Amino acid sequence: MSETPLTWPEGNDRVPYWIYTDQENYERELEKIFYGPVWNYVGLECEIPNAGDFKRTQIGDQSIIVVRDAEGGINALVNRCAHxxxxxxxxxxxxxxEIMCPYHQWTYDxxxxxxxxxxxxGVKGNGGMPEDFSMADNGLDKLKVHVRNGGIxxxxSDxxxxxxxxMGERILGYYDRELDGRSLKLLGHSRQRIGANWKLMLENIKDTHHxxxxxxxFVTFGLFRVDNDSRVEMDDTGLHTALSSIRGKQELNDGTAQMRSFDSDLAxxxxxxLDVxxxxxxxxxxVMQTLWPNVILQQQSNTLATxxxxxxxxxxxxxxxxxxxxxDDDEEMTTRRLRQANLMGPAGLVSLDDGQILERTQEGILAHPDEQGVVELGGRDTDDADHMVTEVALRAFYKGYRNVMGL
Amino acid sequence: MTISPEQRSAVEDLINAYALAIDDNDLESWPGFFASDCLYKIIAKENFDSGLPLGLLLCDSQGMLQDRMEAFSKLNVFGPRSWRHMLGAVHVTGSEDETITRTNFIIFETLAGKDTHILCAGEYRDIIIREDDALKFRERLCVYDTTIIPNSIVRPI
Incomplete structure (x- = not known):
């Protein structure tokens, strides 16, 4: 692989395969992206509602503790004893x-x-720390934290x-639509490992027509189809995307028809x-949002998830x-969300297809770092689109990616 | 209340037959293992232990079982594979009318051209009743320990 020149082809409509497979490029991504000037998603406030509640998460390869302190503030700390x-x-x-290391019992607030x-x-006059040892300088590594409407x-980076x-005003508008300031109710977690490059997951959500x-x-039940009224919108960097779509427009214009079913012959x-x-x-x-670099914020019908x-x-x-x-969801709404959750996750009626296909993509490109993928659907531009028959969000994404990576 | 050896044996047969049907990829028979009023849920142990309701897969009616079966059989896209359920001894309590069981499981998955791996490990927590003169699951909770699912679960477990 070292024989391959890590260069980018001309234009926005080709993506070289080495960006999915090259170890050195991955290490540069960690430095320039995940450990760089980005806001990494690390969780939801409702996961740690009370003082002392914590969750463990990850940014790049690093383990991070997200914890609520006695004053109600949220801290993100590198999960590594300073000793x-x-x-x-x-x-x-x-x-x-408090956080105590079991090895030598250094203790942190x-x-x-x-x-x-x-x-x-020291003990009996022996040992102890030097006079000039600074407690203040030997705390845990702390990250800067921002909380908006329940998202952490x-x-x-400074x-x-x-x-x-x-995020930009336009993406924030979509963000605030779903995380609108109401308290969130945690329904649960699921976790899966997919043998594919992390960027392919973002692409999967930005690639509307798949x-x-x-x-x-989706097609059978009309939840998300290429003929739906749709929009693909990016921020100025091209890295964040909001994909939105309308199912069954005529039904939606009927203000009373809040509960909708589907075509009877496809029932x-x-x-x-699908009691939406x-x-x-x-x-x-x-509304599916890809928020650079590490989270998808989704609303598909009544399933809400990160x-x-x-x-x-x-x-x-x-x-x-x-x-x-x-x-403030009533029991009926919670039941509805739990049922619709069947669409998503590692056994999702829809998303299990994605896990499978992304792994097949990685397997397909693994031995071909010097080849490239084609992203020409809908043209070669990087402008917003009012339909989903386009790969524009991928072109915009890689324009942004090249800027960040200096490629 | 005691449970007769016959009932115990019949319950074990049901649990074994279920695993065999899934391993044989005989998904059409899957809804038939459940009572008319039923709950089937695959749930992560981390959710189960925390009282969080989210299932990886949730069917709370015969119709939903049927729809899931159709989706797995006809709609979803995934490569060929073999599954093997390994079941532990069945722990039986409750009554003859409502038998409660717990059974450990491991599922080995083998994809074409790849090594066999453990898809998930966990336990079935079942409530078994008699309906139309046959034993059926009124409730089958599949509580899985596996923190990270290797890719996806493409059949009922």
Missing amino acids: RGVKLCEQDKGSFN LKGNLLGVPFYR FATM ETPPFETY ASLLHVF LSDPNL VREFEGDQTV RQIVPKGPNAFELHWTFFGYE
Whole structure:
């Protein structure tokens, strides 16, 4: 692979395959993207509602503890003892009052400040820490955190723009549509590992037209089809995308028809699965947002979820799904969301196809780093589109990616 | 209340026949293992232990079982594979009318041209009743320990 010149072909309509397979490129991605000036999604506030609640997550290859402190603030701390580097926290989630390393019992508060070091003053006049040892300088590595309407983001860089600037007004509008400030109700998690490059997951959501071809379930039941009224919108960098679509427009114009079924000749045996209720302003029944670099914020009918992308080297990633509703959902709505969750996740009626096809993509390109993919559907431009018969979001994405990576 | 050896044996037969049907990819028979009023749910242990309701797969009616079966059989896209359920001893409590069982499972998955891997490990938590003179699952919770599912689950487990 070292024989391959890591260069980009001319134009926006070709994507070289080495970006999915090259180890050195992956390591540069960690530095320039995940550890660089980006806001990484790390969780939802409803996962850690009380003081002391924590969850463990990952940014790039690094393990991160996200914890709520006694004042209600949220901290993101690198999961590594400042003393000898021990991974402090092994549980996925839980609650603690302080963070203590089991090896030599260095102890930290929930903001990551070093509270105590055993034998600090020595024992019987022997040993102890030097006079000039600074507790303040030996806390945990702390990330900058931003919380917006229940979503938690963290950054390792001092150069990251403010969150609002970073997302841009248009993407924030979609973000706030789903995370609108209401308290969220956590419904649960699912996690899967897919043997494909992490960028292919973002592409999968930005590539609008595959849904009409791959996902027979979507097509059969009209949830997401290429003939639906749709929009593909990007921010100025091209890295964030909001894909929105309207199912059954005539039905939507009927204000009373909030509960909709599907064509009777395509009916499910139990229509409860798709007993969709309109719950947001506007006509869109699907809004899928890819928020650079590591999360998909989705509304498909009444399923709401985040999908956090955790890269695992160039050839694999994990997808951590968090499904949620709103605290003010009644029991009927919660049941509806849980039933519709069947569409998504590692056994999703729709998304299991994606897990399979992404792995096949990786297998297809693995031995061909010097070949390239074609993204010409809908032209060669990078402008917003008012339909989904286009790969424009991929072209815009890789324009942004090249900027970030200096390619 | 005690459970007769006959009932115990019949319950074990049901649990074994279910696993065999899935491994044989005989999905058409799958809904028939359940009672008319039924719940089938695959749920991550992390959700189960925390009281979070999300299932990886949830069917709460015969119709939903039927729809899932059709989707797995005809609509979803995935490559060829073999599955082998390995079941542990069946722990039986409850009554003859409503028998409660717990059974450990491991599922080995073999994809064409690849190594055999463990798809998931966990336990079935079942409620079994008699309906139309046959034993049926009124409730089958598949609680899986596996933190990260290798890709996807493309059949009922």
